[in-house]
Amino acid sequence: MFSKKLLMPVIHVESTSCESIFQNIDKCLSANIKAIWLISHGYLNFVQLKNVFKKVKKKYPNLWIGCNFLDLDQNIFSQIKDIKLDGIWIDNSYQGLAFREMEAEKLYLSWKNSNFNGIYFGGVAFKYCEQPFLLEKAVFTAKNCMDIITTSGVSTGTAADLKKLSLMKRALNKGNPAKNTKLAVASGISILNIKDQIKFADFFIVSSSLESSSGVFSLEKLIELNLFIENFNLSNS
Numbered sequence: 001m002f003s004k005k006l007l008m009p010v011i012h013v014e015s016t017s018c019e020s021i022f023q024n025i026d027k028c029l030s031a032n033i034k035a036i037w038l039i040s041h042g043y044l045n046f047v048q049l050k051n052v053f054k055k056v057k058k059k060y061p062n063l064w065i066g067c068n069f070l071d072l073d074q075n076i077f078s079q080i081k082d083i084k085l086d087g088i089w090i091d092n093s094y095q096g097l098a099f100r101e102m103e104a105e106k107l108y109l110s111w112k113n114s115n116f117n118g119i120y121f122g123g124v125a126f127k128y129c130e131q132p133f134l135l136e137k138a139v140f141t142a143k144n145c146m147d148i149i150t151t152s153g154v155s156t157g158t159a160a161d162l163k164k165l166s167l168m169k170r171a172l173n174k175g176n177p178a179k180n181t182k183l184a185v186a187s188g189i190s191i192l193n194i195k196d197q198i199k200f201a202d203f204f205i206v207s208s209s210l211e212s213s214s215g216v217f218s219l220e221k222l223i224e225l226n227l228f229i230e231n232f233n234l235s236n237s
Contacts, residue, residue: 004233010207013040031222035064074106077114092129093122096138108145122146139171143181152187159188165200
């Protein structure tokens with residue numbers, strides 16, 4: 001488990017060709033990035049993205065690489081058992097949602113009964129998903145059902161409300177102190193608001209604010225945002 005706050009750039013995969021992915025990863029490594037995510041919005045299916053991951057992991061075996069497979073169901077952990085993922089990110093864990101207890105339980109058991117050795121980032125109050133009526137209660141329950149609680153703003157590119165993050169962090173700190181569940185944020189993070197977000201979140205899943213053009217990372221922006229987080233870690237160690 002990562003012990004410090006971390007920038008996790010998201011690479012959007014639009015084809016089975018890995019050339020642009022490799023170019024973005026090389027920039028990430030130059031900026032001292034330790035972890036990345038691969039995701040494909042409507043371009044690649046599960047099998048195709050899985051094969052891309054294998055190619056990328058072969059080229060960069062020491063880089064932490066996770067995936068978000070948008071087209072898998074609550075049996076996701078049985079479907080990825082043949083892939084040595086460092087992490088899995090699921091937008092909706094169904095935790096805290098009224099009348100979705102069966103889906104929440106099915107996903108939780110799929111994870112609990114699997115041999116998955118990576119880190120599970122589970123969505124709670126995530127964008128475009130049903131929202132829990134009692135957020136604090138949902139977070140308190142969810143922290144036992146995943147490794148990292150993952151949330152966002154109301155839409156892509158929109159920063160999460162600070163009151164929401166504060167409430168979620170407070171709920172995480174309740175109960176068993178040995179269960180050190182952390183909070184990830186996955187929308188609207190930039191160098192302009194990171195100083196406010198970093199008070200509450202531990203992992204920053206970022207894409208658009210790191211780009212110089214669509215799908216192309218800016219080395220300067222990667223360095224700037226990652227350096228802020230690294231300096232924060234140093235000053236709070």
